[in-house]
Amino acid sequence: GKIQYNDGGNLIDIPAGSFVPFEVLPTYNRIGAVDVNESGNFELQLRSEYRYNWTVDDVKFQFNSGGKVYEKSFGDLAELYEHLKNGGTIVLE
Numbered sequence: 001g002k003i004q005y006n007d008g009g010n011l012i013d014i015p016a017g018s019f020v021p022f023e024v025l026p027t028y029n030r031i032g033a034v035d036v037n038e039s040g041n042f043e044l045q046l047r048s049e050y051r052y053n054w055t056v057d058d059v060k061f062q063f064n065s066g067g068k069v070y071e072k073s074f075g076d077l078a079e080l081y082e083h084l085k086n087g088g089t090i091v092l093e
Helices: 077-085
Strands: 003-007 010-013 021-024 029-036 042-046 059-065 068-074 090-092
Touching (some): 068 090
Antiparallel strands (some): 059 068
């Protein structure tokens, strides 16, 4: 998948190696690690110590650039998976 942020209408690739928390709501537990490489491409690895419900809990990506926080939420892991499976780019606002 690809991950970007929207800075005033400009879609910018999140830089390689950036810290992008992946959390489950409403607890804000970080349930995964986002590995961003060149051109905004990324891999998401879910942490094995958590139990996941594919169709209940909201999930959220977050990125901080220059003190401004960008976020993107999905209704659940299944919605995120469908978005990525269909070639969707994740755009944090």
